Every structure is written in structure tokens, then in C-alpha cells.
Amino acid sequence: MIKVFKYTLIDLARNRAMLGYALLLLLVSEGLFQLEGDPMKAFLGLVQVVIALVPLIAMLFTIVYGYDVLEFTQLLAVQPIGRSAILGGQVLALSVSLLLAQGFGLGLPLLVHFPTRVALVLTVTGSALVLVFSALGTLIALSQREKARGVGIGLGVWFVFVLVYDALLMWLMFALSDRPIEPWVVPLAALDPIDLARIMVMLEVDLAAMMGYSGALYKEFFGSTGGMAVALGTLMLWIVVPIAFAFRTFRGKDL
Amino acid sequence: MKRLFATVVPFILFVATMMARVVPHAANGAVPLTQRLKEALPGDTILVSGEVREGTLTIDRPMALIGAAGAVIDGDDAGDVVVITADDVTVQGFTVRGSRISDMHDNAGIKVLDRARAHIVDNFLDGCFFGIYLSGSRDAVVQGNRVVGHPQRENRMGNGIHLWHCHNVRILDNLVRDHRDGIYFEFVTDTRIERNKSLHNLRYGLHFMFSNRNAYSYNRFQDNGAGVAVMYSHHMEMRHNRFLSNRGASSYGLLLKEINDGVLEDNEFADNTTGLLVDGCNRFRIVDNSFRANGWALRLFANATACVITRNLFVGNTFDLSTNGDLMLNDINGNYWDRYVGYDLDRDGYGDVPYRPLGFFGLLVERMPYAMVFSRSLLVALLDQAERLIPTLTPLAMKDDHPLMRMPNG
Numbered sequence: 001m002i003k004v005f006k007y008t009l010i011d012l013a014r015n016r017a018m019l020g021y022a023l024l025l026l027l028v029s030e031g032l033f034q035l036e037g038d039p040m041k042a043f044l045g046l047v048q049v050v051i052a053l054v055p056l057i058a059m060l061f062t063i064v065y066g067y068d069v070l071e072f073t074q075l076l077a078v079q080p081i082g083r084s085a086i087l088g089g090q091v092l093a094l095s096v097s098l099l100l101a102q103g104f105g106l107g108l109p110l111l112v113h114f115p116t117r118v119a120l121v122l123t124v125t126g127s128a129l130v131l132v133f134s135a136l137g138t139l140i141a142l143s144q145r146e147k148a149r150g151v152g153i154g155l156g157v158w159f160v161f162v163l164v165y166d167a168l169l170m171w172l173m174f175a176l177s178d179r180p181i182e183p184w185v186v187p188l189a190a191l192d193p194i195d196l197a198r199i200m201v202m203l204e205v206d207l208a209a210m211m212g213y214s215g216a217l218y219k220e221f222f223g224s225t226g227g228m229a230v231a232l233g234t235l236m237l238w239i240v241v242p243i244a245f246a247f248r249t250f251r252g253k254d255l
Numbered sequence: 256m257k258r259l260f261a262t263v264v265p266f267i268l269f270v271a272t273m274m275a276r277v278v279p280h281a282a283n284g285a286v287p288l289t290q291r292l293k294e295a296l297p298g299d300t301i302l303v304s305g306e307v308r309e310g311t312l313t314i315d316r317p318m319a320l321i322g323a324a325g326a327v328i329d330g331d332d333a334g335d336v337v338v339i340t341a342d343d344v345t346v347q348g349f350t351v352r353g354s355r356i357s358d359m360h361d362n363a364g365i366k367v368l369d370r371a372r373a374h375i376v377d378n379f380l381d382g383c384f385f386g387i388y389l390s391g392s393r394d395a396v397v398q399g400n401r402v403v404g405h406p407q408r409e410n411r412m413g414n415g416i417h418l419w420h421c422h423n424v425r426i427l428d429n430l431v432r433d434h435r436d437g438i439y440f441e442f443v444t445d446t447r448i449e450r451n452k453s454l455h456n457l458r459y460g461l462h463f464m465f466s467n468r469n470a471y472s473y474n475r476f477q478d479n480g481a482g483v484a485v486m487y488s489h490h491m492e493m494r495h496n497r498f499l500s501n502r503g504a505s506s507y508g509l510l511l512k513e514i515n516d517g518v519l520e521d522n523e524f525a526d527n528t529t530g531l532l533v534d535g536c537n538r539f540r541i542v543d544n545s546f547r548a549n550g551w552a553l554r555l556f557a558n559a560t561a562c563v564i565t566r567n568l569f570v571g572n573t574f575d576l577s578t579n580g581d582l583m584l585n586d587i588n589g590n591y592w593d594r595y596v597g598y599d600l601d602r603d604g605y606g607d608v609p610y611r612p613l614g615f616f617g618l619l620v621e622r623m624p625y626a627m628v629f630s631r632s633l634l635v636a637l638l639d640q641a642e643r644l645i646p647t648l649t650p651l652a653m654k655d656d657h658p659l660m661r662m663p664n665g
Binding site for chain 2: 037038040041044047048051052162163166167169170173177181182185186189195198199201202205206209
């Protein structure tokens, strides 16, 4: 597994798309901080980038890479290496390189221009999002034989998490607005990893507004250690479950 | 004879003034302070050292009661601690404590009843029920006092500095904390409040009721239940104050309720749940203030009319503006909004397209507070943008026609 990890990592380090992604992130972050006079405003722009763009790129990259290294994977599979070791090494290498790219493109500018608690929260939740969507991407790439289909499903999944789920939830809120649905809104939103990450950042940024009418609700859910554990546990599940399914698929897969 | 009289009487008075004595008084000596107060001549100064514990002290003639370093007056839970019932009394330099908490009487550390020109300076009011209490007084000065309640018994505390039916008082350089209202004004006119700090009070940092022509400036109001409430008053001036971290469900930095003809200028609102709440105000000028990182920077109710809102700074607020109706009869113009994305082709410093501070999401949260979960999501960003391009839900008049392109200096 270590060897697979090492060679995949070396391969990824030479991958132009990965380098381009890291540089693009750096450009966007730096650009925001240079253009905006107020670092807080730049930071809020970065929040949008992390919430919308980072999951998309993490997932698409994982999917495309999964198809690109298929021949190499086949070659590895005929060697006396266990399948779990192959996939484990590849997933680990992908995760590490995506996190490194994000650390370089996002973490570094934040550290330089905006070293605050909120920035740390964004970095951590952003990293969690990378892992979640990389895991989902792995599963998609393994369960679809055709590349175009895999990429399409990936786009669809991203679209659901970033927009459709929220729209459905908002529609539900309107539809049931005369019923006591308040206690359900936060837990339901927290089922979506992107929403969960966003809420965790927002609890830092919009704290003043959060202390308004519904403040008690959020405090109840996230303020308690139990709530925070549930939030982190949900994120962990979003990483572990797809990966587990990916391993199962890969073990029984006819390469 | 008459002439002689006219010469001699002023002379005698002059001599009497010159002879005004300074009487040192050591607590726990042979003579109690109560007796010294009874024997004092008008204009005397009593210099107290040590800890006086004689129940309520009443000062009923013009004089000065000065505390040496470490001087304490303890009311021993008898009721009020120091009561002033004469003009021209100075109380300075004491630690005052032990006014009884009561549901029937407003027992205070230092109380002035219906008199003029009291000077209450540099005292420390330690856990008094009411701190400094002026009733029916005029031309008084309250300066440099520290008025601190009991943080544990906050819900049983009275007001820190309490004024009732007063005129022309100056409240300067005081620190008030852990009381019910920090500074409370009812039926008070022509008074100035400057450079005070009002922190951690249960209700308001500063509270005006039916008090006209007052000015407060250079004060700091922080971590109070609600910052400042100005109600049912007219001709108020508020300048250079800081309203910070007043957080909670119904909390705000500054509440203006039924205020006519006032000025709010050069103030700073930061980290409040609601920065400024304007409810039923007429002809009020809101100019050159900065609103940063508030939940709602400005809540402007539809019953406010002819208010002028200009050259204010709105940065990093969750919501810049909200309202509760369709009517907008105020002049919002030339403010800086950090969310504005317009352009300025004629280079006059003002954006060429109006800014609509009220978004779809703001309205949504107004109706369904728990919709806050969607804050900063892609969905909300899209819906907000759509509403700004084609306003259908937000009041049409709710806009800034000439938003500033750059932050005003300072």
C-alpha cells in the first residue's frame, strides 16, 4: 500500500491539472485579498469558493483521475498486491495531494492575510469537504465503466448537494410553514455535507445575527458538545461510507 | 444707618465665607459623622477618613463631604446611604455601599432630592441597589464615579445612575456596570452625557424616557442586554458613541422609538444583533455612522418618516437593512455598502445604478427566522441576485440611488 501511495503521489505531483488547480486557488485567494480593501469581505468571497467550487473540483478530479489511471490499476492488479492495498494507496495519495493543493492555494493566503479563528474553521471544514467529495468521486468512478457517465453523475451529485437539496428544504419550509418545523430545519440541513460545512463557518461569521430569534436553536444544536459531535460525526460518515462502498465495489470488480 | 448696614452685611457674609471651616473627621472617633453634619455651618468642608457606618446620612445644608483615600460610607442596609437635601453640596472621593435592596423604595448610594448644583465626583458605588439617584434636581454634576452592581444579583439591581425630573445635569466620565439600566433618564431636559462607559448591564446601557433636548457623546455601551434606548423624546443629539456587542434575541445597539428631530452622527455600531432600530421617528438625521459585523445593521420600520440616512458605512453585516412594511418615506442616499457591485462611469464617486439593501433573503428571514440556516448558501445568493435585478417582493423605494463607490474616510 505504501508503495502504491508513493507512486500515485509522484504521478499526481506531475499532474498538470493538479498543479493548475493549486495555482488557480492561490490566484483566486490572493486576488480576492488584493482587490478587496476589507479582508473580511475577501474572506466571505473565499467562503463561497470553498462551499461551491472546492467540492466540485475535488470530485471531478477524483473521477477523471480514476479513469485515467485505469490501465495502471490493471497493471497493479496482476501483481501480487491485494486490491485493498491498491485502492487504499490511490485514495490516500489523492486525498493527500488534494489537501496539499488546497493548503497551498487557500490555507497559505489565509494564513498571510487573515490569520483568524474563522479562517481556521474554514480551512478545517474545507478540508473535510475535499475528503467527502473525493470519497464520493472514488465511488462514482468505480461504479461506472464509462468516463462520460461518471463525470455526469459527479456533476449531478454536486448540483444536488450545493443547490437542489437547499431548494427542496426551502420549499418544504414554505409548504409546512404553519407547522412547528423549526426543530427539524437545522438537523435536516446538516445532513448535506456542504450545508453542514457552511453552517459551521457561518456560526463564526454571522454570530451576531445567529444570536437573534433563532439563536437558541443553533446554540442548542451546535453549542452543545453533543451537537458538535453529531456534526463532525455526520461529516465523518460522509467520508467513511462512500469509501467503504468503494472498497467493496473494487474488490469484486472485473477490471 | 441704612448705608452702614449695606456695607457691613456683605462684609460679614464675606468673612463668614472666609471662615468656612475644614473639619477633619476620623471614623470611629468620639463624635459620629451624623453629629458633625448637624453642627456644620453652610460652606463647611468635612474631610472624612476611615469607614463610617451610621445608617443613612442626610446632608441638609450647603457643604462639601470629602473622603480621604480609602474613606468608606457604609449604609449598613438601612435604606439610602447618603441623602442630599440642600443646594450646593459636594460629595467626593468615597466608597459608598450598603443601600438596601427593596421592592418598595428606590434606595440609593447617593440620592439628591429636589435641589440644585449637587456635585457627585470620584466616588465608587459598590453594589448599591440604585447607584446615584437624582430626583427633581437641576444644574448637578456627576463626574468620574464608578458605579458597579453585583454581577450575581444583577436581576435584583436598580439603575446605576438614575435621573427623574431633572434639568441641566452633566454626567461625565463615569463607569457603570452590572446594574439594571446603566444610566436611566425620565423627564430629564437639557442634559449632557459624555465619555461614560456603560457595560454588562442587564437591560439598557442608557435609557431615555420622555426626555427632551439631551445630548450624549463619546460614550461606550458594551455587552448590555440592549445598548441604548431613546423613547418618546425630541431634539436629541447622539455623537461619537460606540455601541458594541449588544447581543440577544430582542437586543440592539440603539433603539429610537418615537423620536422627533434628532441627530445621530459619527457613531460606531459593531457586533450587535441589531445595530440600530428606528421605530416611529420623524425628521431624524443618521449621518456618518459606521455599521460593522452586525446581524442586522439597520432596522428601519415603515412608520419612520422624513429621516435622512446618508454617508453611513455598512461593512460585514449579515443584513444591511430590514423593514416591516411596504412604505418607505425616508431619504436613503450616498451611503457606502460593501455588497454594492455597481459601476461609476461618470467618475463622481457615486455608483450609477441604485443599491437595494433589502434582499430576498432578508425578507425571508424576517418571516421565517429559522431560514437563517441558508445564510451564505449558493441558493440564497442566486435568489438575492434575482430579487435585486427584478425587485418583486421588496419595497421599490427601499434603495440608495447614489451609493458611495469607496469607503468614506475615517
